[in-house]
Amino acid sequence: MQFQRLEHLRIDNDKTQADIARYLGCHREVYRRYEKGVRQIPIDFLIRLSELYHVSIDYLVGITDQKKPYPRNK
Template sequence: MSRLRQLRDALGYSQVKIQMLTGIDQSDYSKIENGKRHMSFEQCKRLAVALKTSMDYLAGLTDKPDPYPPARRR
C-alpha cells in the first residue's frame, strides 16, 4: 500500500475529499496513489499539507510521517 493511501485511510479521507482539499482531480490523484503517474512539486506540497505530513515523507526521503513545524514569518 502506498504512503498516500496509508495516510489518506488513517485520516478517513476519500479520494474525493483529497480533491476538495488539494484541487487535484480525483482521477489524477488515483493515478498518483496507484503509482501510474508522478506528482508535481506543487501537487506534492498540497498533498503534504492535506495529509498532515512532510513532502520528504511522501517522496520516501524519510520514514517519519510527522510534518515539519511551520516556518516563522519575519
C-alpha cells in the same frame, strides 16, 4: 516514491479519493493515478498533501520514515 503512503494516509484520515481530489482541485481519476504511481505528483500538490496530513514531503516521497514535518521558517 512511496505511493502506498498516500493511500494509507488518506484511509487513516477517513478520506476518499474524491475528497482529496477536491482538496487538490483535480479530478478523482487524476488523483487515483498519483496514488497508484501511474502519474508523477506536482510539487505544489505534495506541499498541500504534506500540510493536510501534517507530515514531511520527505515522508511522502519515501526519503524518510519520520512523519514529523520540519519546523517552518518564519
